[in-house]
Amino acid sequence: MSFKIAIIGAGSVGFTKKLFTDILCVPEFKDIEFALTDVSEHNLQMIKAILDRIVEANRLPTRVTATTDRRKALEGARYVISCVRVGGLEAYADDIRIPLKYGIDQCVGDTICAGGILYGQRNIPVILDFCKDIREVAETNVKFLNYANPMAMNTWAAIEYGKVDTVGLCHGVQHGAEQIAEVLGAKSTQELDYVCSGINHQTWFIDLRLNGRPINKDELVAAFEAHPVYSRQEKLRIDVLKRFGVYSTESNGHLSEYLPWYRKRPDEITRWIDMSDWIHGETGGYLRYSTETRNWFETEYPQFLEAASKPIDREKRSNEHASHILEALETNRVYRGHFNVKNNGVITNLPQDAIIESPGFVDRFGINMAAGITLPEACAATCIASINVQRMSVHAAISGDIDLLKLAVLHDPLVGAVSTPEEVWQMVDEMVVAQAAWLPQYAHAVPAARERLSTSKVKTREWAGAARRSVRSIEELRAEKAALKQAG
Template identity: 55%
Template sequence: MNFKIAFIGAGSLVFARTLFTDIMSVPEFRDIDIAFTDINADNLQKVTELCQRDLEANGISTRIQSTTNRREAFKGAKYIINCVRIGGLEGFETDIDIPLRYGIDQCVGDTLCTGGIMYGQRVIAAMLDFCKDIKEVAEPGAIMLNYSNPNAMATWACNKYGGVRTIGLCHGEIHGEHQIAEVLGIPHEELDFTCAGINHQTWYISIKHHGVEMLDKLLSAFEAHEKYKEEEKVRIDILKRFGYYSTESNGHLSEYVSWYRKRPDEIRRWINLDSWINGETGGYLRVTREERNWFETDYPKLLKEPPKVFDGSDRGHEHCSYIIESLETSRMYRGDFNVMNEGCITNLPYESVVEVPCYVDGNGISVPKVGDLPLGCAAVCSQSIWVQRLAVEAAVSGDVNLLKQAALMDPLTGAVCNPPEIWQMIDEMLVAQEEWLPQYTEAIARAKDTLSKGNLIPTNHDYRGAVRLREKTPEEVASEREKRTITAS
């Protein structure tokens, strides 16, 4: 087979290399063309060097096209894999730290809440530019496989306004499936799962073992599990009150609803600090910063580690490689993807992005009709969808009123802040993120003028959140490398 795959955001050490390993583990793909592109030339060079070494160790003669010119990378590509973080760590820090001054305590801040909304403004502006280039230089009908968050917002914008078929990919449901198998004491391969909802708020609406529904056994099983009853308190509480387990981690889920992080003295009740993903304040920002610092100091050691093996033993469970394999070889694959709803989930808005079971083979990607979600689950998703829609339309048009309305309607933001506080906070964030928000030039000028006049609502600049841990040194990170590699994978 001969076709081209382009990776954008290829300077992501762990993730880009993981996806690349998955793809090259398909025997038929040994002769395909690969392009890596990133705006960080140093990271791009390092990741390319590692992946090229992996190719050579596996006896594959392919040479990776590595370039900071994305149009060159996109030229003739049939598939574009997107895993960019627009604004990098600098932008990410403002997503977490500015809302904290107003009392909004986020764990991740990349999907909903104030951080996710602002991240969406940056990502959508950039991805619409990607779409323009894809339509002009990639193979006609090229598909973008999107891993960038906020996944639903970005996928929505690219499909509706970018003119490029975009499939949003996430791995939340895979982790949850294994949790469920563990608490039930049933091998994962014996269970048949049906998940449906929206990205990071997807629900296991059916779990069958040899045709027998197991949903009624979940709550008691999780409450009895020594590890998960401490680490997944939010998810278990949602399961208790809505009747269905959520695919998303405790920390992620806690910031998408209004109930668990609105009062600092209560946050500790719902989270666990054994891992950042359980709900630590700014936890994902901390570990991302630690990995960046470690990468800069320990990269030479990576070159001394054994190369990846492309015989399938190093292949992971990310959907990306399996989708491409199915489209190219006609081997069927079933996975949960983010797609335009268009009637798939009948009690969620027709125009929205839903995460549902899909089937892939040589005929393409098929999206079966799920029908209605359980009413309570649909209500939770619908509230988030309206925030997403406001944020998408704001990002595309540069309409600051829609942007502020999105923040006002966000469950956690609205639970913590009043409207004047939200208006001021968004002005602060627009100014702080100016270099990544070309669509808001006029709004940013007005925000600067407003903020310069003084008479501002007081905020707590010293507040670090309810449970924020110390950042580890590169040496400490290196000592935990094996554990972190497993987590990252």
């Protein structure tokens, strides 16, 4: 087979390498072309060198090109994969820093909450630019695979306004299933059957079976509470399981910021999180992790390049959906996964226009969703609160309506639990002014926002958050990795 895959935001080096090697685990795909594009020439050349080394080491005819000219990369592409982070770590730092001044403590801030909503405002105009180019220069029946957050908002915009055949992809379901299999004593996730449905980052394991035997809430709660690690790391997640009756896919830290109950006061935050790793609820944890990862890669690049000389091990193909979807579409080997698509009746008690994440099957005919799923009422209520925020956020990003943007932020569950309307109005003004370089649709609103900030009497504070850690130096990271290697 010979076709072209374009990867936008290919400078996301580690993830691009994973997608690349996964796809090349499919024997029929050895003769395809990967067209890499990114706004950073530096990052592009680093990842191209790694991928070229993989091709050379495995003696493959695979072609790898790299260009900052996005349209050139998209020309003739059958598949387009997006891994972009618009504004990079600079804008992301403001997504965490500014809301903290108003008492809003986020762990990740990339889905909803104040940070995720502004992230969507930066991404959506760019996503629509991608879609325009895709419609004009890619293959006629091109499929757009979006990995970029905020997943639901980006996918919503691409489908509704970009008019491109789009599917959103995430690995939260797979990671949740791995945890459940482990606490139940399964040898692997192959022994676990499940239906997981909801919206991205708020999906719920509504049917669980271990070797065909149904698993009920009480058994699952007991299994998690008996686990020596997860009982500490997933306290909030286990509490939600007890109250809702079903387990959430998302990590302790992620889930905590989508709900109005657990991060509303500093003492509550420290009660429910675990500081053994960023993902369990640390203030700005993913920002710290992302910063350290970038610094580590820049410093240790020669090691990454050397590691690329090893043969591809097909047994280590990851559970990321992209390679399996492409394999099913091109070879008709059927694949079952969980995909982000427009609802259109798939989940009976969520809005029709929402972007849902739910089970589906892929073959030559495309992605075929399992319809007629009904969520438990509490799960549906929680999802609907987020969907309403997502819808307003997408419409604000399209229209450049700053008042609608403020209403979207005001209706966010965690923001509403912490901040007053006056604080929300000022916070959004501050974030729009700080991120104006990445928000062209709000250019007309920036002068008035800046003027309001100059006369505002809403008080703020400089606050690091309830559980903030400093970015570690390369030397500290080396020492930690060495200690872990010695202990293990």
